Amino acid sequence: MTIAAKNQSQSGSLLIKGGHVVDPAARIDTPMDVLLKDGRVAEIALPNKIEGNADDKFDARGLIIAPGFIDLHVHLREPGQAYKETIATGTAAAAAGGFTSVCTMPNTAPVVDSVEWIEWLRQPERGAIVNVFPIAAATRASKGATLTDFRALQSAGAIAVTDDGKPILDDSVMREALTLAGELNFPVVQHAEDTRMTENCSMHSGARSFRLGLRGMTAAAEASIVERDVQLAMQIPNARLHVAHLSTADALKSVRRGKRAKARVTLEVTPHHFTLTDEDMRDYDSNYKMNPPLRSASDLEAILAALADGTVDAIATDHAPHAAHEKEMEFERAAFGITGLETALALAITKLHRERHIPLLRVVELFTAGPARCFDLCGRGSLVRGSVADVTVFDPKKKWTFDASKSISKSKNTPFDGWQFTGKVVATIVGGKIVCSS
Amino acid sequence: MNPARGSLLGIEHLEAAEILKILKFARGMNPDKLRLLLKGKRVLLLFYEASTRTRSSFEIAAKSLGAHTVLIQSTGSSIEKGESLLDTGYTVRALGANVIVIRHPNAGAPYVMAHHIDVPIVNAGDGLHEHPSQALLDAYTILRNKKSFKDLQVAIVGDIFHSRVARSACHLLSKFGVKIILCGPPELVPEIAITLAPGVGIARHIEDALRGTDVLMLLRVQTERLAGLKIDLSEYVARYQMTAARLKMAKKDCIVMHPGPIIRGLELTSEVADGVQARILEEVRNGVPVRMAILARAMGKMR
Numbered sequence: 128m129t130i131a132a133k134n135q136s137q138s139g140s141l142l143i144k145g146g147h148v149v150d151p152a153a154r155i156d157t158p159m160d161v162l163l164k165d166g167r168v169a170e171i172a173l174p175n176k177i178e179g180n181a182d183d184k185f186d187a188r189g190l191i192i193a194p195g196f197i198d199l200h201v202h203l204r205e206p207g208q209a210y211k212e213t214i215a216t217g218t219a220a221a222a223a224g225g226f227t228s229v230c231t232m233p234n235t236a237p238v239v240d241s242v243e244w245i246e247w248l249r250q251p252e253r254g255a256i257v258n259v260f261p262i263a264a265a266t267r268a269s270k271g272a273t274l275t276d277f278r279a280l281q282s283a284g285a286i287a288v289t290d291d292g293k294p295i296l297d298d299s300v301m302r303e304a305l306t307l308a309g310e311l312n313f314p315v316v317q318h319a320e321d322t323r324m325t326e327n328c329s330m331h332s333g334a335r336s337f338r339l340g341l342r343g344m345t346a347a348a349e350a351s352i353v354e355r356d357v358q359l360a361m362q363i364p365n366a367r368l369h370v371a372h373l374s375t376a377d378a379l380k381s382v383r384r385g386k387r388a389k390a391r392v393t394l395e396v397t398p399h400h401f402t403l404t405d406e407d408m409r410d411y412d413s414n415y416k417m418n419p420p421l422r423s424a425s426d427l428e429a430i431l432a433a434l435a436d437g438t439v440d441a442i443a444t445d446h447a448p449h450a451a452h453e454k455e456m457e458f459e460r461a462a463f464g465i466t467g468l469e470t471a472l473a474l475a476i477t478k479l480h481r482e483r484h485i486p487l488l489r490v491v492e493l494f495t496a497g498p499a500r501c502f503d504l505c506g507r508g509s510l511v512r513g514s515v516a517d518v519t520v521f522d523p524k525k526k527w528t529f530d531a532s533k534s535i536s537k538s539k540n541t542p543f544d545g546w547q548f549t550g551k552v553v554a555t556i557v558g559g560k561i562v563c564s565s
Numbered sequence: 566m567n568p569a570r571g572s573l574l575g576i577e578h579l580e581a582a583e584i585l586k587i588l589k590f591a592r593g594m595n596p597d598k599l600r601l602l603l604k605g606k607r608v609l610l611l612f613y614e615a616s617t618r619t620r621s622s623f624e625i626a627a628k629s630l631g632a633h634t635v636l637i638q639s640t641g642s643s644i645e646k647g648e649s650l651l652d653t654g655y656t657v658r659a660l661g662a663n664v665i666v667i668r669h670p671n672a673g674a675p676y677v678m679a680h681h682i683d684v685p686i687v688n689a690g691d692g693l694h695e696h697p698s699q700a701l702l703d704a705y706t707i708l709r710n711k712k713s714f715k716d717l718q719v720a721i722v723g724d725i726f727h728s729r730v731a732r733s734a735c736h737l738l739s740k741f742g743v744k745i746i747l748c749g750p751p752e753l754v755p756e757i758a759i760t761l762a763p764g765v766g767i768a769r770h771i772e773d774a775l776r777g778t779d780v781l782m783l784l785r786v787q788t789e790r791l792a793g794l795k796i797d798l799s800e801y802v803a804r805y806q807m808t809a810a811r812l813k814m815a816k817k818d819c820i821v822m823h824p825g826p827i828i829r830g831l832e833l834t835s836e837v838a839d840g841v842q843a844r845i846l847e848e849v850r851n852g853v854p855v856r857m858a859i860l861a862r863a864m865g866k867m868r
Contacts, residue, residue: 340695456651457674
C-alpha cells in the first residue's frame with residue numbers, strides 16, 4: 128500500500144477507466160468511466176465515450192468506482208494526545224480505508240471549543256492526507272453548561288457541534304443548543320448516554336455482564352436520551368439532531384418516530400455495532416470495550432434491519448485509537464474505544480452485502496450520499512459532473528486478512544485482528560489526486 | 566498468550582471431572598503433615614484487596630507444601646505509586662515467581678495476567694466475577710457433610726449481584742445437577758441471575774428458599790460495593806436475616822455456610838452463626854487442604 132501526501136503535485140487530469148460506477152445520489156449502478164480534472168469530476172460517461180487525452184489513467188477493470196467515502200465520527204486525538212494518533216497518521220489510516228473525508232471529534236486535550244482550535248486543525252502543517260472537517264464542542268470545555276459560539280465556529284469551518292463522550296444531559300442546555308444551532312442550520316451531534324445511569328459500567332447490561340461480574344450500561348441509558356432529544360427536535364423549528372453511534376433497538380424506535388414526524392433527525396451506526404454483540408468478548412479482552420458498548424443480538428438485528436430499510440443515514444467508524452498501555456489492563460479500567468477506519472468497508476461488504484444481501488448501492492450510500500446529507504457536505508458524496516473529485520475505488524470480491532500490527536493507524540486497538548474479509552480498497556482519490564493505492 | 570497450564574481462573578470453564586479430581590486430591594492433603602510437593606518453589610501472593618481467610622489460607626497451604634511465599638499488597642508497594650497490573654506481574658515473574666495467586670477488585674484481572682505472563686495464575690477472587698478456591702472449598706465442605714451432590718437443594722441468600730462467591734458456587738453446583746435457589750430482593754438478586762447456569766432459580770421470600778433445602782449459604786451485604794444502590798438494611802434484616810426460627814423451615818439436617826466475613830445481627834443472628842448446623846469455621850479449616858490441592862495442581866504435582 129502506498130500513501131502519498133495530499134498536496135504532492137500530480138498531473139491535472141485523471142481518467143478512471145473500465146470500472147463499475149456506484150453512485151447512489153445519482154442512482155447510477157452501471158459500468159462507466161470518470162474523468163477528474165482540476166479537482167472536480169469533469170465528465171462521467173458510458174465506457175469509452177470520454178474523448179480527449181487525460182494526463183493519467185487508472186485501470187479500474189473489475190473494480191467499483193464510488194464517490195469518496197465520508198466518516199462522520201473519528202477521533203484523531205489532536206490537539207494533545209499525539210501518542211495515540213495524529214491528524215497525519217489518522218488521515219493516512221482513513222485513506223487506507225477508502226475515506227476521503229473525516230469529521231473529527233472535539234474531545235481532545237484541550238477540547239476543540241474555540242475558533243483558534245478549529246483553525247489549527249485545518250492548517251496544512253497538520254499533514255492531513257484526506258479532507259478534515261472539524262466538529263466543535265457544543266459547550267465550553269464540553270462541560271455541558273455554557274454553549275460555545277456556534278456562529279463563529281461555523282464561520283471558522285466547523286461542520287457540527289457535539290460534546291461527544293460527555294453527552295448534554297441538562298434538558299434546557301440541549302434545548303438551547305438545538306434552538307441556536309437550528310437557526311444556523313447547524314447539526315447538533317449527541318452521544319446519547321445518560322451518564323447518571325452508567326457510572327462504573329464497562330459493557331452492555333445483560334446476561335453476559337452479570338456472568339462476567341461487570342457492571343452493565345442498560346439500553347435505557349441510551350434510549351432515554353435519544354427519546355428526549357428526538358422529542359426536542361420535533362418541537363423546535365429548524366432543529367437538526369444527529370444521533371451518534373446508535374446501538375440499541377429502543378433508541379432506534381425513537382429515531383424512526385422522529386423521522387416519520389419529519390423532524391430533522393439523522394443517525395449513524397458503527398461497523399462494530401452491526402458486527403459484534405456483547406457475547407463476543409473473550410477473556411476480558413479490552414479490544415471489545417467501547418462506548419456505546421457491544422449490545423445484545425436483538426439490538427444487532429434491529430440495526431441490521433434499519434441499515435437495510437433506509438432508516439440509518441450513515442456508517443461512521445467512531446475510530447478511537449488508544450496506546451497499548453491504555454488497553455492492556457483490567458477491563459473495567461481500560462480506555463473505551465477501538466480503531467475502525469481500516470476495517471469499515473471490509474466489514475460492510477462482508478457483513479451487510481455478502482451475508483445480509485444488502486445491495487452494494489445501499490452500502491455505498493451509507494458511506495457517501497448518506498453522510499454528506501447529514502452534515503451538508505456540498506459537492507461531496509456523489510460523482511455527478513462538477514462534484515469534488517473525491518473517489519474511492521474498491522474491489523468488492525477481494526479476499527484478505529486484516530493484520531492489526533500492519534495497520535496504518537498509530538494505535539492497534541481493534542477486535543478484528545486476523546479477521547478474513549471480502550472487499551478491499553484499491554485506491555483513494557482526494558481532489559483528483561491518488562493519495563492511497565494498493 | 567494462553568494461560569499457563571495449572572492456572573485456575575474460574576469455575577465456569579472447569580470440567581466436572583477436574584473439579585472432582587481437585588476435591589479428591591485435597592482429601593489427601595493435611596496441613597499438619599508436611600508434604601514437600603512444592604519444595605523450593607515461590608508462591609507470590611498478590612493482594613489488591615483486603616482479605617483475612619483467603620490470604621492466610623493460601624499462605625499456610627503453600628508453606629505446608631514446602632514453598633516460599635511472598636506477599637505483595639497494594640498498600641505499601643509500587644502499586645500505590647501507579648504501577649500497572651501487568652508491570653507488577655512482569656516484576657513478580659522476574660523475581661522468580663512459580664505461581665501467582667491474585668486477589669483483585671476488578672473482574673477479569675487474573676485473565677489479563679494469565680494472557681501476558683507465563684506462570685500459572687490462581688484467581689483468589691476478582692471483583693464481582695469469581696472466587697474459584699472458595700467454591701471448591703465449599704464443595705469440599707458440602708461433600709464432607711452430605712453423601713453426594715445427588716438430589717441436593719442449595720439456597721444462597723443475600724447479595725448475589727455483588728458476590729463472586731455466589732457466581733462460582735452456581736457454576737460449580739450446576740455442573741453436578743444441584744438445584745440452586747437464589748434468594749433476596751431484586752436489587753441484590755436480579756432476574757438475569759437465572760441465566761448464570763442450568764438449575765438456578767430465584768425465590769423472593771425466604772420461606773420459599775428454605776423449604777426442602779439441604780445446604781444454606783448466607784452472604785454478606787457488600788455495602789462497600791453497592792455504588793448507588795439503595796438498600797434499606799433494616800428491611801433486609803426483617804425479610805432475609807437468618808434466625809433460628811427461620812432455619813427450622815429448612816430440612817432438619819440442613820447445614821449453614823458462609824464465606825465470611827460474617828456480620829452478626831445483619832445477614833444472620835449469633836444463634837445461627839454459633840449453632841450446631843453452622844459449618845462456617847469448618848469451611849475456613851477446609852480452605853487449607855483445598856488450596857494445597859490448587860497449588861499442587863498449578864505446579865503439575867496433582868497426580
